[in-house]
Amino acid sequence: MRNRKSTKPFLPTTLDNLKQTLQQSFYKNSDLTFTVHKKHGKKLAVFFISYQIHTDVLRDSLLKPLLEDLKKWSNEEIENNIPIGTKEKTDRLEHALELIISGSAGIYIEGETEILFYSMLNKEKRALEKAETESLVLGPKIAFTESIITNMNILRWRIRSNDLVAEEYQIGKTVSHEVRLVYMKSIANEADVNTMRQRLLDLDVDEVLDSVVLKQYVEDKQWSIFPQFDSTELPDRFSYGLSKGRVGVLVENSPTGFMGPVSLFSFFESTEDMFMRWNAGSALRILRFISMILSILLTPLYVAAVTYQYGLIPTNLLITLGTSRAEVPFPPLLETLILEFMIELLREAGARLPTKVGQTMGIVGGIVIGEAAVQAGLTSNILIILVAISALASFTIPSYLMSVSFRLIRFPLVILAGMLGILGISLGIVYLIIHLLKMSSLGRPYLAPLYPWRFKDFNKVFFRTPPQFYSRRFKSYRPKFLFRFSKREAKAKHDNRD
Amino acid sequence: MKRMFIFPLLITLVLGGCIPSNQLEKMGILYAAGIDRTHNGEVELSAVIQQFEAQSANNTKMVTGKADTLRGTLQNANLETNFHLGSGKVQIVLFGMDTAKQDLGAYIDTLRRDPVVPNTLYLAVSETTARKILQTSYSAITVSAGRYLHDVIDRNSNDDVFPKVPLYNYFVKLSDIGQDPMLPMFHLYEGIPKMDYIALFQKGKYVGKLSMGEKYLLNMLESKVKGEFFDVSVPTKALKQVTRSPLNSDDKNKNVRINFEIAEGKGRIRVVDMDKLDFHAKIKMEVHLIETSRQLDFNNPQTASLLKKKVEKEVEKKYDKLLHHLQSVNSDVIGFGNIYRANLKGHQLTEKEWRDKFPKINVKFDADVKIVGHGEMS
Amino acid sequence: MDINIKKSPTSSFRSFYLFFIVVTMQVGVGIMGAPRWIFIHARQDSWISILIAWLAIAIVVAIMLLILKQYENADIFGIQVDIFGKWIGTLLGLIFIVYFFISNLVVLATYIEVIHVFLYPDLPSYAIGGAMILLVLYAFVGKGGLRIIVGISFLFFVISQLLLLLVYEPIKLINWHHYFPMFQSTPMDILKGAKATTFTLLGFEILFFIYPFIGNKEKMKLPIYLGISYTTVILLLATMISIGYYSLEDLPHMEWSVLSYYKSIAYSFMERLDYIVIVLWLLTVIPTSNFLTWGMMHGLKRLFQIPKYISLYSIAIITFFLVIIIKTDTFILTATDKLANYAIWLVFVYPFVLLPCVYIKKYFRKQKYKKQRAAKS
Structure with missing residues (x-):
């Protein structure tokens, strides 16, 4: 927040003086337009930053009535006769500057004690588009944009209820950003809202780049590899979270919002599961959990088996594996690290390149390099399969940030496996589980509902059941209002067949 | 401080991480091992190993080691190869006849003691030396001899019954009182190993052999049997009412040879009289008729019952013969002693006691054969 | 020292988790070799021995709960000081701490021994021992504490139960004649077998320590007995x-x-399941060691007001060096034997001594209270 206490009233003053003061404050910036008009024996100045405001509006709704229609110039007269947009009055320089920057046109009549400001912000924004990073097969495809007004608009449009509260805060000392704390008043736990609000208000930084950055500032455990708030660019995922009782945060200029409290398992949830029939939805969700385990364990197990415990390898596979390993000059640990590195390289290159080139890169990298690497004896073909499977598996996680985390966890595990074999993997997994147990999101346990054990929440997390079983909200996060609807009435169908 | 926690963890592991690795491609993986005795009493190990060399068509190799102990032979054999020999994947261990005739106990104990050696490896006996069987020229069979022997054993049994004798199975029977182990026995038939006999043991010592054709008799008494075949011969005379074609005069002394597939066979042994050593063995079989040397008329309701009776008698006769043979070599591979011991109250059966008693036991075999099918034709 | 501990909602846990705590503490590493010791004595009647041991444990647990119930919210340290006075009470508390310390050492050393025998004969003890101790420490530093280790025991229990599914294979290979003849062992042998059983089933004495932290005490009996x-x-x-x-x-x-x-x-996709079982056994070793370490920390804080971090780090360092020194399996055997012999007095006999003392003390206190009231009125 800007520090306002040092400013003193600097009005009334002459127009020349005002011009000089303003220009000095903007460091002689040519952006500031300052025009002076004379009529009725009074001098009047209109000043604004030209590209920040709608010049049409300025001309038609402000200047025209001001110069042609008004009989008398005084603040009171202007206020009463020009009813456009939001207007504000100030006698403080700092505040005036702030208003000019945020797209208001100022009017000052020489001798008055206050400047009048009319907001006519002209903000460039992109149109609503399909979500890119989190794509869904079923369900709404619209994504948040960089404009917080648009985002709030979409959100209001999704949740048409006066329950939706959006508290506004300014965060950032040098460059401040508008931040909205969004939650459902009747559902969200009060303690969670307060915690989040407190964390936002306590923040003492010069600038937040984006919501994802802000998220890192307010997370419980910043050293952890796991994200502790769910970031999303999908308004439906966001509003789905809010309706569960989560507290969301939207940041100006950021197309992603984040919300908490979340558990590790909610990163594996996609709103798509809810759109599917319950059995298909469950199958997909279980598939994601299996793929998570595969993604973490496949390559470490390969390293452990090939380096130490060859007894684990099925006898029929032994010869295939051995012969393809025989050509590789590196130890299994190095071989795996090289290949994992290559896959990460491909992924990163694919993400940075334009879509069309990216696809070609994938094919070139995946097929050509992979095939050539085996031919050249750089890796064994079984490892290529394993690495590809685990990379694929990590992409099934709906949350992009979480899937990056899971890909990174693999590296220490591979190294542990290379040093201590399967015992190393076991030690790594134990460490990981203890770490997860110690983590929290907005002070709520990260492994809920597994620990603390709430079996009633299982159908919301690990699998899905037909909709009438969702008559209660997610209990682990203690929403204010647990009850959603009556199970019996939800089931009843009053079909009129005759 | 607490955030630096992961670093001591890593440092410890790095320091401790200097353990010798068993990199797969640097190993010569023992596939099959043959154990023989040399003339001067040393142990001779012939090992078929799988090694992984780039650009090499044939990756199996045979190495030999001689020493006083089994472990010693392995170290000795390692001098013959540039790969580190690993015994974590041994599929089959073959004992030479000389070794088997002395005692296998010590070797089994060594194998069982070593945590690296898998428990699931098969054991078998060679009629000559193990080396000769394992040395079989590779031209005759496409895979390595070790693999071949393993597969022969594996494919000849649907369930986990004889001739599959995994190490743990032999180990238990070796020390169980009132139970003797048996192993499949290979011999060279026109240059190719063939599993023709069952080797009977008295604990660790080879004492005699049976034909492999009799394995179903033994298996039914041990567990449920499915999908095994057996032959019986019934005198043609006895079936004269039910043959399709009338009998000739020279058929009188001939037998009808019939082959059955056991759909389900199961035996149960009970002790009838502990003092008199009387046992009763009930064998229930459901069989499919597969082959007859003479066409029988199954439309005739008598056929089935007559055949059943005759076959039951034949099976019982076979069992009597089998038991007699076992008693003559004093090898209780069926485990009558185990059942006797399980019913013996008051004191624990000793090995010597059962050795004395086994030749004296009487078993009444009672077969119950049900012919449930006879193929496409009636 | 306060006899009772203040109830705090942040460090207490639901009694539902007692099941997992008790099971974790009891299973430990002992079960890996336990059947042998029971069988040596009781032969085919081992099952009777185990049932007798179960009965004995159930009785002891009942006595323990009875003792604890006489106080508002006290643990064994408080109770002992209350009954035997400051000096003897502290000494007895110290005995419990030493017992926990040696138990912890035996647990870690046994697991290291198993790793040496089955997996890596050449892996230095300090590496594996150090790693395990660090993992145990990790559960306590920062946000860790009793709740976290309860969570560890719970989650690891759930995961390690997968190993139970695998026993289907060995069950298929059972020779049923081995169970007969039954009822041949003498009662003395069966009792000896029961004694051997109790050694492996030790660990439920953790109840004496965690009792004050149980959230809903009215529901705690079922999970404990189920455990x-x-x-x-x-x-x-x-x-x-x-x-x-x-x-x-x-x-x-x-x-x-x-x-x-x-x-x-x-299996066709993986052989040598014993390797997997051995490394997954870590999942029982870590929580057991966690609770033992917590017991020691808690005890030292209660008895001598030593800050938890100091005791935690010193316990870890001492344990680490002792684990390195232990090289032979004979140490584990003798230590286990000795420990078990003393533990039987401490865990099985001592509660029976304590209970009447608690009652007597309570009686006198009531008398005193009555007198005071009489004097007042």
């Missing part, structure tokens, strides 16, 4: 499989009989 019953069933299963699977002559010589029968399992 000791579950452990008994597991031990019974392990023992019965061992008897059926191994030859009766060999079982007394099988050092890790439970691990060895996993060796005969091979």
